[in-house]
Amino acid sequence: MRLAWLAAVSAAAILVGGCSTAPFVGYRNGPVTLYIGDVRHVCAAGGSNRGCTMRYPNGRVEVYCADGDYECLAHELRHVADPTWQHDLDYRSVSAR
DSSP states (O other): OHHHHHHHHHHHHHHHHHHHTOOEEEEEETTEEEEEEOOHHHHGGGTOSSEEEEEOTTSOEEEEEOTTOHHHHHHHHHHHHOTTOOOOTTOOOOOOO
């Protein structure tokens, strides 16, 4: 039991330490902050290595996307623009227009 607790605390410390020096650039406008860069460690919990959107109870919204992944950016901004939007059931991706 003690060993499991020590392992869990160690893993949490490593995760916090790794996230505090995250290699991305942030852009803030009002309650929305866009982070561009290596976001794999932030979005991995949701099953995505490309990007994710996080909403906080205080109204703050954070959008994470990999550098140069414009399809991800369009997808995540759709979540911001319409919080009730659900992923397309036919799995069509966003296309350039």
